Amino acid sequence: MTMMTISEVSRTFNVSTRTLRYYEQIGLLSSLRKEDYAYRMYDENVVRRLQQIIVLRKLRISLKEIAVILENIEYNSILSIFLENIQELDSEIVALSTIRDILKIFVSRLDKDLQENVKLDLLHDDDIIKVVDALSLSRTNFKEECSVEKLSKANETLRKLENVRIVLLPSCTVASYHYIGENPEDTVGAQINKFIQECKLYELKPDARMFGFNHPNPSKDNPYGYESWVTIPEDLEVPKPLTKKYFEGGLYGAHSIKFGDFHEWQLLCKWAENNEKYIPNYSELGEEIMGGCLEEHLNWVYSSHMGWPEDGIDGMLDLLVPIKLK
Template sequence: MKLMTISEVSKVFNVSTRMLRYYEQIGLLPRQRKEDYAYRVYDENAIRRLQYIIVLRKLRISLKQIALILKTPEHIHTIEIFQKNIAELNDEITALNTIRDVLKIFVSRLNQNIGTSIKLDLLRNSDIIKIIEPLTLSRINFKEERSMEDLNKANEVLGKLRNVRIVLLPPFTVASYHFVGENPEETVGDVLDKFVCESKLYEKKPDARMFGFNHPNPSPSRPHHGYEDWVTIPDDMEVPAPLVKKKFDGGMYAAHTIAFPDFHEWNLLSKWVEESDKYAPNYSEQGEEIMGGCLEEHLNWIYSSHMGWPKNGIDGYIDLLLPIKLK
């Protein structure tokens, strides 16, 4: 099997290059650099390891647990991890079955009173209160031990976002860098990181923020995609080449926070906006060229850069920002 570049692996497995680099960073996925070859390459063993990681992630195995499975050859440890996850799933199934049964009772009561002006007290039965009290308010991720059709329906319902925020971004001035080629996110990040450190931006603007977006989006029709990063700067600050000073007009966005590298949740945020009764997407006319005007705000990035990226620093969180307007 020939060595594959990070772009080739990304396309074959339909995962982002950022995710692959993150797996490398935390020690899950080995890679190598071929002599006289600037890009990351992966051999057959690395590809098989990646396939294993992807399968385990689809089975809701955490990255921390995957690291233990890959590091420990004894099957007993893997069995223990799987059994622990099965027990947690069983608890969630029990909770969801309870929720379903209570909702069925509510539907039955409401159906009996259709067409009447009677104000129905859904909680008049103290036994129902006792059943509901132990349930948690947190979102339940679960898989039912039923048909694949049932599983897909359950995942569709439970996959809806519950914590979307509406934010208004004000106008601001940014230092921008754009690159199209191999590893564009890493390339632009390195350039902006150098600028933040050398300019002492954090000392001049402690509330500085960092945003990024695909420019252009990945596509089978082009060998490489691009990425553009922005850091907010004082209006009167000059920026050195190759950075470009730009103005951002601001706008209204639907926001959802993810833990790096859960970029697949872009689909969930898009679906939330499309199904909203109050908001509609407000994508840029440039469309795919600039990710429709969507932004990824890398939270605490400026501070971490200023501090030299300490190993025990803040965990990576990102706000996904989708432009919206009132219907």
């Protein structure tokens, strides 16, 4: 039976190694270990299962629902999940149709007002305003496609980030821990968690923040590592094996995700590369430190302080890509 390494699976299916490990953590995938080989290996059955997960994710099926679909032999349960998702899409389609019709009215009115040299008044029609008020601000993800190739193209069209924030990270002093090897995020997270709890960091610095990044990025020839920083008071002593560093800060494009949605890194980087006002400001070290990109684990310090270290509160992260003005 053909076996693939985690790096080979990551490159073949364009899924980050961290996402693969997360899928294993929540029970969606399983991996094997060869004798005298430290890294995860995947057989044909697991790879096929991953392909099914990828298809279902592109259909906007949640990970919780995917777990039910893949493990449930009761077709009625699977059918129920698909029907519920169709119902949600139907509601979004109605909303989209309403928005389209209202925009057509505005276009017609604008054309008429321009001819008569009258300033456009979007609040002119009370009935239209009532309909608009009832609409949701959420972005609708829908496009009617059928083949796998068309599905991928539809996702490419739909998956454009519209909620990127521009943030300025201030310069700060950080306690850092870097580890290269199997499960580096878990190893690093455990050390940072221990440090936060032992020095009671939250009491010393309630606004402390926790950042992380691949160091280096996983590849076929190189081991995989991860480094985490937690902001600290400038005069705080840092015990070994942690080290004390200074972070210069800078301008970043920020996008929030739930833990496991690391594929959205690609969308954020694409946003930066195609932005009209900003361009990426990647580090010269490149993939050695993930191009200077950061993952901020939101509320992680408080979560650690309270004894809830796993993934932080609700597993929320900010993806941060370094940018600068054009």
